[in-house]
Amino acid sequence: MTTDRQNENTVTTEKEIIKIVAGQRDFFKTGATKSYQSRIKNLKKLKAVLLKYETALHEALKEDLGKPEFEAYLSETGFTFLDISESISKLKRWMKSKWTLTSLLTQPGSSRIYYSPLGVNLIIAPYNYPVMLAFSPLIAAIAAGNTAVIKTSELTPACSDIIRQIINETFPPEYIAYIKGEVRETTILLQQKFDHIFFTGSPRVGSIVMTAAAKNLTPVTLELGGKSPCIVHEDAKLDIAVKRIVRGKFLNAGQTCIAPDYVLVHNSIKEVFLNKLKERIISAYGEDASSSLDFARIVADNHFHRICGLIDPQKVVVGGQSDVKSRFIAPTVMRDVEITDKIMSEEIFGPVLPVLEYKSLSEIYDVVDQLPQHPLACYLFSESTTIQQEIINTIQSGNACINNCVFHVANPYLPFGGVGESGIGAYHGFHGFECFSHKKGVLKTATWVDIPLTYAPYRNKIKILRKILK
Ligand code: NAD
Numbered sequence: 001m002t003t004d005r006q007n008e009n010t011v012t013t014e015k016e017i018i019k020i021v022a023g024q025r026d027f028f029k030t031g032a033t034k035s036y037q038s039r040i041k042n043l044k045k046l047k048a049v050l051l052k053y054e055t056a057l058h059e060a061l062k063e064d065l066g067k068p069e070f071e072a073y074l075s076e077t078g079f080t081f082l083d084i085s086e087s088i089s090k091l092k093r094w095m096k097s098k099w100t101l102t103s104l105l106t107q108p109g110s111s112r113i114y115y116s117p118l119g120v121n122l123i124i125a126p127y128n129y130p131v132m133l134a135f136s137p138l139i140a141a142i143a144a145g146n147t148a149v150i151k152t153s154e155l156t157p158a159c160s161d162i163i164r165q166i167i168n169e170t171f172p173p174e175y176i177a178y179i180k181g182e183v184r185e186t187t188i189l190l191q192q193k194f195d196h197i198f199f200t201g202s203p204r205v206g207s208i209v210m211t212a213a214a215k216n217l218t219p220v221t222l223e224l225g226g227k228s229p230c231i232v233h234e235d236a237k238l239d240i241a242v243k244r245i246v247r248g249k250f251l252n253a254g255q256t257c258i259a260p261d262y263v264l265v266h267n268s269i270k271e272v273f274l275n276k277l278k279e280r281i282i283s284a285y286g287e288d289a290s291s292s293l294d295f296a297r298i299v300a301d302n303h304f305h306r307i308c309g310l311i312d313p314q315k316v317v318v319g320g321q322s323d324v325k326s327r328f329i330a331p332t333v334m335r336d337v338e339i340t341d342k343i344m345s346e347e348i349f350g351p352v353l354p355v356l357e358y359k360s361l362s363e364i365y366d367v368v369d370q371l372p373q374h375p376l377a378c379y380l381f382s383e384s385t386t387i388q389q390e391i392i393n394t395i396q397s398g399n400a401c402i403n404n405c406v407f408h409v410a411n412p413y414l415p416f417g418g419v420g421e422s423g424i425g426a427y428h429g430f431h432g433f434e435c436f437s438h439k440k441g442v443l444k445t446a447t448w449v450d451i452p453l454t455y456a457p458y459r460n461k462i463k464i465l466r467k468i469l470k
Contacts, residue, residue, distance in 0.1 A: 012179045014188045020177045021192045024120045024147040027174035034117060034145040036095055040088060042142050042171070047084045049170045050077070050135070053162055057131050060158035064130065066297030066326075071252060076131040079410065083136050086412050086429055087143045094143065094433045097442075104468050105454075108446040115437040117145035118219075119195030124186060124209065126201040127153035127299050128255040128349075133223075134163050137198045138176065140432030146196075147175050151189060154182040155299050187212075194218050196436065200257075201225075202347075203373065203421050221425035221435055223257070224418055225347045226373035226398075230260030230405060231364055231391060233382035234268050240403070241381040242273070242280040245353075248379075248405030250285070250331045253296040254351035255303075258377040260405050261348055262337070264364050267357040274335055274355065278318045281331045289330045290323060298327040298350060307350030310343040319351070339370055347373075361390065368395055374420030379405045398422050 012020075032038060050057075054077050061067040061076060097112040121141050125134040134152050141148040150167065152160040160180060167178035179185060190197075190212035199209045200223040213220045230248075232241055249260050265273050285292040298304040304327045311332060313320060319332030329351050337343060337354035344354065358364050368375065378397035382388055388402050398418035399408050408414055409428075417426030427435040453461055453468075 012181055012185055017179065017185070017188050017192065020149060020173050020179070021120060021194070023174040024149065024177065028117075028119050028147050033142075033147055033175065036092060039095075039143055039145055040091055042175075043084055043088050043091070043139065046135075046139070046142070046166075046170055047081070047088070049166050050080060050084070053166050056162050057159070060156075060162045061131065063158040064127075064156040065252065065255070065299055066295075067252065068294050068296065070294065071296065072131075075251065076129055079132050080135045080139070082410075083412065083428070083432075084139050087139050087433070090430065091143055091433075094430055100441075102443070106443055106445070108449060110444050112442050112444075114440040114442055115144065115433070116440050118436055118438055119146060121146050121148040121436065122189055122192075122194045122197045123148055123150045124189075124197070124199045124201065125150065125152045126257075127155035128252060128257065130156040130159035131163070133200045137200070137427065137432070137436075140427055141198070141436045142176070143433050144436035146436055149177045149179055149189065149194075151179045151181060151186055196221070198427075198435070199223065206423075221427065222418070222423045223416075223425075223427075224376070224421065224423045225257045225349070226376040226418065226422035227261040227344070227347055227371050228258060228375045228377040228379065228397070229364070229368055229395070230263045230379040231381065232263060232265040232269070232273055233380065233384070233387055234266040235383045235387075236269070236381035237383065237403075238269065238273060238276055242276045244381075244403070244405050244407075245379075246277065246280045246284055246331070248407075249353050250281075250295065250351050251406065253298060253329065254307075254353075255296070255299065255349055256406065257349075258399070258406050258409060259349075260353070260377075260379050261375075262344065262354045262356060264356050264358050264367060267359050270355075270357050274317055274333070277333055277353075277355075281318050281333070285331055289319070290321070290326070290328045295331070295351075298329060301327065303350070304329065307348065307352060310346075310348060310350070311352055312341060312343065315341075315354075339367055344371070361387075361394075364391075365394060372421070374398070374418070374422050376418045376422040377401065377406075377408070396420065398426075 058069050058072045061072040097114045100111045102109050102111045123137045164178045193216045196219050197213050198221045203224045206222045206224045210220050285295050289295045315334040317333050317335045319330035321330040332352045334354045337356050375397040378395045378400045380391045380402050401408050412429030415426035415431040416428040417423050
C-alpha cells in the first residue's frame with residue numbers, strides 16, 4: 001500500500017481549523033450523526049477501510065517505532081478491530097435508555113437514563129500507540145453519535161500519514177476531520193469551543209489541555225501516565241510472574257503508559273527473582289536484543305537520551321547497552337534501587353526496569369506514597385487472596401491486575417482510565433460509549449393523579465415530608 005506522501009508536510013492552518021470546527025458544529029445540529037443506522041454505517045465503513053490499510057499501518061509502525069508486526073497487530077490494529085467489532089455488535093443495546101428506580105417523593109412516575117451524544121469532540125493522541133489511541137476513542141465517539149476532530153503526534157509521521165489517509169478517505173471533514181500538526185496547531189485547536197476533549201498523553205500536557213478547556217467550560221477526559229508499581233510477593237509463582245512482567249515491561253520497548261514502571265520484590269525471594277528475570281529476558285530477546293525481531297525502538301532522539309540518562313551502570317544486572325543511531329536501548333534491569341535514585345523521579349517510559357525490595361507491606365505503601373503521581377495501574381503477583389484484597393483496597397490506582405501486567409487493557413468490559421494525576425474518566429467498550437455520551441436522567445410523572453404534598457400553601461405538610469425523606 002503506497003501512501004499519499006505529497007501532502008506529508010501539509011499542516012492545517014488556523015483558518016482551516018476554525019472552518020472545520022464550525023462545519024462540525026453545523027453538521028452535528030442537523031442530527032445526521034445520531035441515528036443507530038448512521039452510527040453503524042460509519043463504524044462498518046471505518047472497519048472496512050482499516051482492514052484495507054492494515055499492512056500499511058504495520059509498515060508505518062515499523063518505520064516510526066520499529067514495532068514488530070506481532071506487537072503491531074496485538075496492541076494496535078487487532079485491538080482496534082476488536083474494539084470496532086464489539087461496538088458494532090453491542091451498539092443497539094448500548095443506545096437503549098436504561099430503566100432505574102423512582103423515589104417515593106417522585107411517585108407516581110417512572111425514571112430512565114438516556115444516552116445523548118456530547119457534540120463536537122477533540123481527540124488528541126500520543127506517539128506510543130499511535131493507531132490504537134487515535135482509533136479507539138474515535139470508535140467510541142462515532143458509536144455515541146458525535147462528530148470528532150483528531151490530532152495525532154508529530155513524533156510518528158508515518159502513522160499520522162496513514163491515519164490522515166484513512167480519515168480523509170472514509171469521512172467528510174464536517175463529520176470526522178484529521179488535523180496534522182504540532183504544538184502550534186494543537187494550541188489553536190485548544191482555543192476552539194469543543195463539547196468534549198479526549199486527551200491521551202503526559203500529565204504535563206494534560207494540564208495544558210485542562211487549563212485551555214476550563215476557559216470554555218469544556219469537559220475533559222484525560223488519559224495520562226504515572227509510575228505503575230509491580231509488587232512481587234513472597235508467595236508469587238515466580239516463573240509465571242517473570243514471564244508476564246517481561247512481556248508487560250518490554251512490549252513496545254517499554255513505551256507503554258501501563259507498563260510496570262518498577263518492581264517491588266519481597267526481600268526473601270529477591271535473588272531468585274532477579275536470576276529468573278535475567279533468564280527470561282535472554283530467552284525472549286536473545287543475548288543481543290538489538291538483533292531480535294521482537295523488540296521495538298525508542299521513538300525519538302530526545303526520548304532516547306532521556307531514558308539513557310536514567311540508567312545507573314553500577315546497578316545494572318541485565319542489559320544497559322544502547323545505540324543512538326538506531327535508538328536501541330536493551331531490555332535493562334537495575335537492582336538495589338532506592339526511591340531517591342534518579343530513575344524513580346519520573347515515569348520511565350522505556351525498557352529499563354528498576355527493582356526495589358521490601359520486607360513488610362507498609363514499606364510498599366511508603367514507596368507508592370512518596371512518588372508524585374497516583375499510579376495509572378498497580379500490579380500484584382501473589383497467591384494470597386488476603387494480600388490481593390489488601391493491595392487492591394490500599395493502593396489508589398486507575399486500574400489493577402492480579403498475577404498479570406498490562407492485559408486489563410485488552411478486556412473491553414473493564415473501564416480503562418486513571419485516577420488523580422494519572423487521569424480523569426475512563427473508556428473501552430460500553431465505558432467508551434458512556435465517555436462520549438451525556439447521561440440524561442429523565443423523570444416521567446403520571447397525570448392520572450396530582451398529589452398536593454409539594455404545592456403551596458405548605459401549611460403542616462412538612463410533617464409528612466419529614467416521614468418521606470427520612
Ligand atoms: P505528550 O503529552 O508529549 O503528547 C501528547 C499529545 O499532545 C501529542 O499529540 C502532542 O502533539 C500534543 N502536545 C505536546 N505538547 C503539547 C503542548 N504544549 N500543547 C498542546 N499539545 C501538545 O505525550 P507523548 O509523549 O506523546 O506520550 C507519552 C505520555 O502519554 C506518557 O506520559 C504516557 O504515560 C501517556 N500515555 C497515556 C496513555 C493512557 O491511556 N493513559 C496511553 C498512552 C500514553
